[in-house]
Amino acid sequence: MNPLEGKTILVVDDEPLIRELICEALSARGSKSLAAANGTEGFELFLKSSPEVIISDVRMSGGDGTELLRKVRERTSESVFSLISGFADVTTESLYDMGADAIFPKPFSMRKVISTIANLLLPQAERWSAVEQMEPQTLAFQKTAIDWRCVGRGGIFVPGIVEATVDEVVRLELHLSDPSIRLSGTGVVRWVRPRADILPKGMGVEILTLEEPGRSELIRKIQENQPLAFIPQGGKPE
Template sequence: MMDMSKKILVVDDEEKIRKMICDYLEAVGFLTIPAKDGVDAVSIFVKEQPDLIIMDVMMPGIDGIDSTRRIRERSNVPIIMLTAKAEEGDKLLGLEMGADDYITKPFSLKELAARVRALLRRVSFSKVEEEEVKIDPIIKIKDLKIDTEKMTVYRKSEKLSLTSVQFTILKNLMLSPGRVFTRIQILNSFQEDVFEGYERTIDVHIKNIRKVIEREPSKPKFIETVWGVGYKFAEEEDSV
């Protein structure tokens, strides 16, 4: 069973919403740390090292997008963005900056808690799951190598940095080079509850992964787009 004493940093400039989220998460077993804005969020993150962050997008001063970018420069901690329904651009920008998931306002606290559990479960149990299905921890295709137990990625001797979601996507694609995955199939590899339109975020995750692993992201050699269908990892003879 997952350790429910995980620390969750809750960042929202609206005290009522911030308190509501904290109270609910604490009621279901989590520890919470409130932050009223982006400045507080970055400062508290450095001091407390939370296991997951819930970050509102629209905040005065340093907003959620900029806060996420600053935190991503330091850590791959899971981040869930809170956005308004009209902020479609903010959802995609948040993912571009490294957020792992998003949920729109107004939202169900039960759903938010489920998203939190799903992200933490993926990080906490990745090693156990690998052992249970007896997957070789090392996957290497030409210059790219990943260790599924240590969650590390190397291009030749250079160590690369991916978020937990990005790593999960890359790992699943590399396990079946040449196989075409639809966006929904990729989404199902890390998201338990699939919502209408959510598959569009896969394009952003793939774009971010390419920025890290590809020498020329605009001319990808590892993760290939299969137009109208989804994506595949290049087979051995086609990769670089």
């Protein structure tokens, strides 16, 4: 099965060669590609075409990617929204908290973009039940209790633990309160906040796999709560 087949994908970038590269790669996999040169044009196309996927640069003249993300998320959390970023002033954790589903640092791998988007287009139950090929490098987060402020559409903020590193695959053994749900599975660390400031220290972890019955229970609660963030930044320290 090719999740990209027949999908409408909006590519927003102010560099024509990058737009063309991404659109050609997507079209070769059966997608209908739309192109825009900035966030303003991109939002107009979004309203007209309701694309299933948006791939946008962050910094552009004429409307940047973060503003486009904000406008799209005000209207829907259904579209897969990925950002391409080459700027250190925009943090990974803030973009995930705003609702980005994936972030690709420049220079990016086209193969990685395609495989990530294809995976995000899968139904959540199928995506989280897939057999993970990478073995967890650590048993971090065992018996960690978190609340629902820490749960996003695709990942979890794990407070207080900072031993793992970005892109490390970790074992998840978590307890969610109110209502009580136990989660067992694997995740990949997307960002680390080593010290508490306005927000508590901890890690943002994208879920890779979850075992039953926790998987179905978590998906049901996410559908009920409709969180904006893909991975939330977490609440303020107590």
